[in-house]
Amino acid sequence: MRLGKSIVGTAVLWLIAITVLHGALNLQWFKRKPAGSAREQQLGVGFIPVTCHLTCPVTDYINRNIEGHGFFQPLRFSGFAELKEMFLGRPEEMPATFILAPMAIALREQGVKIKIVHLGHRDGTAVVVHKDSNIFHTADLRGKTIAIPGRYANQKLILYRELKKVGLTFNDVTVLEMPPPDMPAALQTRSVDAITSGEPFMGQTELDGYGRVLFQAKDVWPGFISCVLAVHESAIQTRRAEIQRLVDGIASSGKWIDQSLTNRLDAAQFVAKNYYNQNPRLLSYVLSKPPDRVTYSRLQPLRPDFEEIERLAKEAGMLNGTAHFDDYVDDSFAPESEAIHVPSFQVKK
């Protein structure tokens, strides 16, 4: 059995080698820990690489550059399904997350004890058609196929709302659920007639020259909310100070982003390169053309906004209507607009 032993020996050596390599290259095992980061588990916060969640990486980046270390751990996901599973299944590791507002409300309806404590953004959604199509008004969508991100996406709500204005229902169109990253290709190849999701996927179709905006959320539903920051009630009870700091950071970062076009473009650069792995040009486009396509001010969760979402979602069949504002919102964290401190942060050139 000498051969067997040599094979086992080789396998063990290989496992050791690949583990050390992986640890060194991807897990930073041998890098010097920055001072101040040797603390107990940081608050894990989930996000996906879209503009609705931009304040998560912006807060982290600004904080790391001002204080030398972050105070929470951003956890990036590729889609809401994985993000939701982590949020539900591992609340100690990820007690907070950016998440779709209707999804958060639906989870509450299903008995998950979470609270919405802040908004992620306002606006930042569009419905886009192919530039050569004959769709120029919402009513032209009759009989067409429209891709939406998923069952609990607010884009489904805004579609429902706008179709209703022109006397149409979901029965008059074909609604297709599709991951947003796949939507631009589907529109370009005319597999679908219209697409709707958060940015930067709508902006991508414009940049590439085949997308035409049918309408922007900001123009038909001003102050539109898609994603919110949701936190487990257990974390609110046990880690209140950290959550307050997180909310304050997000409110501040949001105001910083909205402070100037320069800040927006700087944010596009450092977020695209360090967090989203996207082309900075794409993120720059959606953050600046126009500058109010997506905004990050007025992020307090307000009752009228959520009651409208609740009502429409119930009508559209997305929610049961069994959870209400006081069930799923804790508005004690969100600062008043005047109380938000804007960090004096400048990106080094």
Place this chain on the structure above:
Amino acid sequence: MSTNPNRTGNSAAWLGAHVGLPALVVVGFLVGWHLAVRWSGSDLFPTPLEVFYGIVELARHGLLVKYIVASLFRVSWGFSCAVVVGIPLGLMLGWFRPAFLAINPMIQILRPISPIAWIPVAILWFGVKDSAPIFLIFLASVFPITVSAMAAVQNMQSVYIRAAQNFGLRGFRLFRRVIFPAALPQIITGVRIALGVAWLVVVAAEMIAVNSGLGYLIIDARNAGKRYDLVVAGMVLIGIIGLFLDLLVRRLEKFDEVRWGYGQQ
């Protein structure tokens, strides 16, 4: 006297058969791919050259080695755990019929469940550490190994066992001297299949929020706007590494210890 014409001829023929012919097919594939992209007029699907530049870009950013190492790390551990668990389990099930009757139905129930279906469970159990993709890869590869080891023992020529018993071998010595060597070729086949499956599963396994790996590269490139060159680059890298892994396992089949049972197949 030192020159052997046959040796040179054999060497050239060997090169032609083992390197030249496959290279011709690869070139044909690349040319066909390029022509298909041009003919379809699509600017979404990348040409081979664009994919090559994508790979160069990854290398320049230092991500190529990082991602390959990350995926190999996960597959190495998942696959190794599957071997350590699957071979003994399979041998035991093959040898002890009551154990086979008790456990085989559960194995056949779990075997066809896709690793993608296990993703929510992996996240619930392991979170977003390396252990989640390792679990998925283990799960995907332990069944081919277990089933092949089990079948190897069950299908063994009973004449081997009777002959060994005539020579007085019992228990562990019988196992070590006769059963295991005779089963080894089929076990190696199962291991080879399992390694292919393990490598196949890496894309699904890295859909969980790890931030490195070739499967992650493919998922990430989809989020990056129109970077299908990187999507296909990930696919190409997975394919090439898969080829090397297969060649590696094939080498095991060349050893005499492994060939022991081939006479009867």
